[in-house]
Amino acid sequence: xxxxxxxxxxxxxxxxxxxxxxxxxxxxxxxxxxxxxxxxxxxxxxxxxxxxxxxxxxxxxx
Amino acid sequence: xxxxxxxxxxxxxxxxxxxxxxxxxxxxxxxxxxxxxxxxxxxxxxxxxxxxxxxxxxxxxxxxxxxxxxxxxxxxxxxxxxxxxxxxxxxxxxxxxxxxxxxxxxxxxxxxxxxxxxxxxxxxxxxxxxxxxxxxxxxxx
Numbered sequence: 001x002x003x004x005x006x007x008x009x010x011x012x013x014x015x016x017x018x019x020x021x022x023x024x025x026x027x028x029x030x031x032x033x034x035x036x037x038x039x040x041x042x043x044x045x046x047x048x049x050x051x052x053x054x055x056x057x058x059x060x061x062x
Numbered sequence: 063x064x065x066x067x068x069x070x071x072x073x074x075x076x077x078x079x080x081x082x083x084x085x086x087x088x089x090x091x092x093x094x095x096x097x098x099x100x101x102x103x104x105x106x107x108x109x110x111x112x113x114x115x116x117x118x119x120x121x122x123x124x125x126x127x128x129x130x131x132x133x134x135x136x137x138x139x140x141x142x143x144x145x146x147x148x149x150x151x152x153x154x155x156x157x158x159x160x161x162x163x164x165x166x167x168x169x170x171x172x173x174x175x176x177x178x179x180x181x182x183x184x185x186x187x188x189x190x191x192x193x194x195x196x197x198x199x200x201x202x203x
Contacts, residue, residue: 019182019183
């Protein structure tokens with residue numbers, strides 16, 4: 001393939017969280033305001049989970 | 063006899079709660095084939111465009127990261143599940159197969175992420191198709 005995108009672990013996970021949060025927000029709530037809130041919530045939880053998992057793996061490794 | 067009398071209104075209530083219209087049949091099928099189109103055809107413009115952008119972007123990023131597109135298979139369970147996820151992308155998957163997009167093997171971590179991006183794009187599209195169906199039957203606004 002000509003185009004080979006190289007993303008860091010962090011940016012790949014952040015981008016992933018952004019996309020799935022948007023779709024989750026839209027599909028899991030009825031009201032537009034609630035959609036926005038739930039999407040933001042999903043994104044924050046995913047990012048926080050990523051940081052926690054990252055530190056947990058660092059702890060296991062050291 | 064009495065049993066028949068009681069069951070008839072219940073059936074009517076159930077069918078009245080979920081009316082199966084032409085839109086209810088079309089919306090999920092179109093939504094699967096073209097990501098976001100199920101919402102767009104029901105005049106949910108912003109939601110439709112956001113879903114279209116997210117699914118298409120995830121699929122494209124996955125390809126750009128040299129992710130693998132699974133083919134129909136009866137081998138390893140994870141390969142079968144990978145195909146089911148990929149197939150959820152509808153036309154994007156079909157185009158990917160026709161033009162043989164995607165990496166052949168998952169050799170790097172980046173390609174592994176790309177493969178997951180493509181699978182999840184399909185899974186999100188299935189969620190969006192179900193959502194389009196819910197809008198069509200009036201379960202959701």
